[in-house]
Amino acid sequence: MVNEKTIILTVLAGSLFIVVIIIFIFVVGINYRKKMIERDSDYQLQLKNKELEMLKRVIETQETERQKIAANLHDEINPLLVSMKHVLTAQARELAERGIDSSRISNQNEVINSVIENIQSSTRDLSPRILYKFGLARGINSYLGDIEGVDVRYDFSGEDYLEHTETINLNIYRITLELINNIRKYERITKLHVSLNCTERSAILRILHDGEGITNEEFNQYASQSRGIGLNSIIARVKLLEARLDLTKDKDSEIVLEVPLFNARKD
Amino acid sequence: MVLAYDILMYTSALSYIIPLYLLINDKTLSIILKVLSLFLVLSLATEFVSFYAINIQHKDNKWVLHIYTLICQFNLSLFYWFLIQNRVIRIFILAFNCLFLLFFIYNIQFITDNLMRAQLAYLLSSMFLICISSFYFYKVYTEMKITNLFQDGLFWINSAFLIYFSSTFYVSLFEEYIRSEDLNLLYYTWPIQLVSTIIFNVILSRGIWLMRKQ
Numbered sequence: 357m358v359n360e361k362t363i364i365l366t367v368l369a370g371s372l373f374i375v376v377i378i379i380f381i382f383v384v385g386i387n388y389r390k391k392m393i394e395r396d397s398d399y400q401l402q403l404k405n406k407e408l409e410m411l412k413r414v415i416e417t418q419e420t421e422r423q424k425i426a427a428n429l430h431d432e433i434n435p436l437l438v439s440m441k442h443v444l445t446a447q448a449r450e451l452a453e454r455g456i457d458s459s460r461i462s463n464q465n466e467v468i469n470s471v472i473e474n475i476q477s478s479t480r481d482l483s484p485r486i487l488y489k490f491g492l493a494r495g496i497n498s499y500l501g502d503i504e505g506v507d508v509r510y511d512f513s514g515e516d517y518l519e520h521t522e523t524i525n526l527n528i529y530r531i532t533l534e535l536i537n538n539i540r541k542y543e544r545i546t547k548l549h550v551s552l553n554c555t556e557r558s559a560i561l562r563i564l565h566d567g568e569g570i571t572n573e574e575f576n577q578y579a580s581q582s583r584g585i586g587l588n589s590i591i592a593r594v595k596l597l598e599a600r601l602d603l604t605k606d607k608d609s610e611i612v613l614e615v616p617l618f619n620a621r622k623d
Numbered sequence: 624m625v626l627a628y629d630i631l632m633y634t635s636a637l638s639y640i641i642p643l644y645l646l647i648n649d650k651t652l653s654i655i656l657k658v659l660s661l662f663l664v665l666s667l668a669t670e671f672v673s674f675y676a677i678n679i680q681h682k683d684n685k686w687v688l689h690i691y692t693l694i695c696q697f698n699l700s701l702f703y704w705f706l707i708q709n710r711v712i713r714i715f716i717l718a719f720n721c722l723f724l725l726f727f728i729y730n731i732q733f734i735t736d737n738l739m740r741a742q743l744a745y746l747l748s749s750m751f752l753i754c755i756s757s758f759y760f761y762k763v764y765t766e767m768k769i770t771n772l773f774q775d776g777l778f779w780i781n782s783a784f785l786i787y788f789s790s791t792f793y794v795s796l797f798e799e800y801i802r803s804e805d806l807n808l809l810y811y812t813w814p815i816q817l818v819s820t821i822i823f824n825v826i827l828s829r830g831i832w833l834m835r836k837q
Contacts, residue, residue, distance in 0.1 A: 360811075363801075363808050363811045363812065364811065366797055366811075366812060367811050367812060367814070367815060369793075370790065370793050370794060370812070370815040371815065371818075373789065373790065373793050374786060374789070374790045374815070374818070374819060374822070377785060377786050377789050377790070378786060378822075381760075381782045381785065381786070384760055384764060384772075385772045385773055385778070387764075388763070388764055388767075388769075388772045389771070389772060389773070391764075391767065392767060392770065392771075392772075395767060
């Protein structure tokens, strides 16, 4: 004879059985969602890595081309101009000795001098030898030393952390130059303070100036509207470095570039 | 007790109307939903026939269980035939249905106890449907083709089948024994079947609603 207690236990067990199945289905659903998110993030990571790889190749190609152009200018055009200058100087001297007016030749000589200076400056921009030979600090310092009419200050600390990080150094250098060029192009500045502080984990570049400055939103807006190389090059290099670029607009405007260095030794 | 049981029984029988209403309102049903509609119509019909046999004719309704078992087996096999587009599974479904038919005929011919033979076939059919709905979960889980599982109509429909057939399988296991002891004891165990029917129809409605949205 079945007693009531057994029946109640059977019913309870049956109810529990239904609950367990419902829980099982929900666990399957929740696990599925977790797995999907993991797969999605893996896919996003793959996409990001692909994009970074592509950016890296584009920038590397750009740098190789720049170096080729710089080498051509330095090794072929520059010597030609220098020899031309020597010829003209000799001719001017000869004419002067004969008592003939050589001012036109002297004028042409000055033009050639100016062309040589421009070529040297372009060569330095295209292939910054100081950066390659003496590192980022000297590279930026050399560029800042050429700026005229602005009170420039430059601080640097933690140089040791930027050894063997050539790609990072080159990209920070290019970003710094592009940012300062843009500041000088679009703002009236009298003061410029550049600092670069490196630790084991990151390199932080700060550019402080007394111009009007722009915010992050304005920067992104300009970048999306711009068809030029400059801003897009900054964005591409920031992405490649997995860095953070922060622009603030205040009494003194500031640009902060934070580059992680913990993966730098891969270079 | 009897009143509560009656309310539960009517609610359970009428709960088929919710998914059916959702299906009737849709004029562009996919083949899977057409098979499902047929299953729901036939299930509702068996509920009415069963009710008519017991309450109006005051006769035995065990033969209705035979028909219901056949409806479940063949109709839902067809449902999973269209749902799982896998050659091995389709061969398995076909082979199992042939064997089931043979078993069913044998059951009717040689097992004399009316309830026992209906119960055996139903248990076998339930086991098959539990296995195949679990396989569908496995397939979905390993293929990872659905972006949001909780927004997928077929996930809910399959869940409804798994919950329903698991719980009715459990009840059917004890039903024969309980009936032989004391028929009144069914007032305790049968509500599991009724509640699972209501849960089944609610979850099924959610699935149909999501499929219509898709």
